[in-house]
Amino acid sequence: MKQSISLEVNGESYKLEVSPNRLLLDVLRDDLGLTGARRGCEDSICGACTVLLDCQAVHACSVLALRASGQRILTIEGLAQGGKLHPLQEAFIQYGAIQCGYCTPGMILAAKAFLGENPHPTEHEVRWGLIGNLCRCTGYMKIVEAVLAAAERI
Amino acid sequence: MEDFQYLRPTTVTEAVLLLAQHKGKARLIAGGQSLIPMLRSRLVRPAYVIGLEAIPELKRIEPRHGGLRVGAMVTHHEVLTSPLVKERATILSDAEILVGSPAVRNLGTLGGNLCHNEVGADPPPALLALGASAVIASPHGERRLPLETFFRGFLETALGEDEILAYIDTSALPSGSVWSYLKCRQRSVDKAIVGVGVVLRIEGGVCRDVRAPVPFRAKKAEAAFMGERPNDRIIEEAAMAAVAEAEPMSDAHASADYRRKMIGVFTRRALRQALEIKS
Numbered sequence: 159m160k161q162s163i164s165l166e167v168n169g170e171s172y173k174l175e176v177s178p179n180r181l182l183l184d185v186l187r188d189d190l191g192l193t194g195a196r197r198g199c200e201d202s203i204c205g206a207c208t209v210l211l212d213c214q215a216v217h218a219c220s221v222l223a224l225r226a227s228g229q230r231i232l233t234i235e236g237l238a239q240g241g242k243l244h245p246l247q248e249a250f251i252q253y254g255a256i257q258c259g260y261c262t263p264g265m266i267l268a269a270k271a272f273l274g275e276n277p278h279p280t281e282h283e284v285r286w287g288l289i290g291n292l293c294r295c296t297g298y299m300k301i302v303e304a305v306l307a308a309a310e311r312i
Numbered sequence: 313m314e315d316f317q318y319l320r321p322t323t324v325t326e327a328v329l330l331l332a333q334h335k336g337k338a339r340l341i342a343g344g345q346s347l348i349p350m351l352r353s354r355l356v357r358p359a360y361v362i363g364l365e366a367i368p369e370l371k372r373i374e375p376r377h378g379g380l381r382v383g384a385m386v387t388h389h390e391v392l393t394s395p396l397v398k399e400r401a402t403i404l405s406d407a408e409i410l411v412g413s414p415a416v417r418n419l420g421t422l423g424g425n426l427c428h429n430e431v432g433a434d435p436p437p438a439l440l441a442l443g444a445s446a447v448i449a450s451p452h453g454e455r456r457l458p459l460e461t462f463f464r465g466f467l468e469t470a471l472g473e474d475e476i477l478a479y480i481d482t483s484a485l486p487s488g489s490v491w492s493y494l495k496c497r498q499r500s501v502d503k504a505i506v507g508v509g510v511v512l513r514i515e516g517g518v519c520r521d522v523r524a525p526v527p528f529r530a531k532k533a534e535a536a537f538m539g540e541r542p543n544d545r546i547i548e549e550a551a552m553a554a555v556a557e558a559e560p561m562s563d564a565h566a567s568a569d570y571r572r573k574m575i576g577v578f579t580r581r582a583l584r585q586a587l588e589i590k591s
Binding site: 203 | 313314315316317318341344345348349351352361363365389412413414415416418419500501
């Protein structure tokens, strides 16, 4: 039996009817067309589906959509403001922290949540903070540099 | 994932009545970090999923007789950032920082972690070393169970079909206590191949714990320490006793033999680390 939920995604309100077994990731991608949250391991390991739920990083593959009802969700599509990229997005471009791009939305959102709690991190803290996001291209060096650079600009 | 009906009680009493009403056909969901993968792989196929997120009494951390009462719905992140836990159950904070990743800790709860009894979970050894107990609610009232007897077989606990783990109680550590939690793993987000928690009181009393498939207190290893002055020989004896007591399993991550070997290594390291914290 479907249930009514209301989601606030990237500042916009949505009223949806969902089956209780639908995952937040599926609702974002299939119902709202927001494909920035990637489908990766579907097992809370790779972090490609990371979105922010009330400012906290979560794996959208491991959250029931109805559980997110009434909460504020930020996906990568909502990060740039007024056509201007977020400092993290700019730093990822500047430092070449993007290669295939599959991990990038999750990586940037995890970094945003991390910097929210830890605005002046050391390199070690950045690595620890991004522990739940796998990248198979960059070897992490450029990602860590980009996050450290963005921390200076936020 | 198969379809189910989602129920959202607002009190523990309501939750246990729902469980009793749908006996055998319902599963509780806390943060979902263990249950959702199990639902997806159809390891469990409940007709009803009972969400505990709307029960405020399960979300508190409170001081209790010098120790703590932690509600089953407190998230790993909340445990980790609680000054009260840091002060009164530091080894639990030390274990919590090694649970999954920030995203898992933001949703996953202490109660959900304990109730699934997944191999390689970090909080159980820390809580066993603290001598914690489980407060369990059912339609017939509450009962208290030492955590030692809570963990049964693979993915099994002592919880009955109409029971809910409501709180985890820890008692105060006596002065002179030292502790350490260490984890053997491959990737940083993995569950433990071996997790070792030790708490020792240097006045001669010693309690410690090692666990694999079922978390357990390594009582023979404790006995090796009791009444002795800690030294390399005693540490070695305790580590070997822990190896002999453990019955680890083989799986895709590590063989039982490797795990047994690592239990020795990590018990030795945890004891050394705990003893150095004091000096």
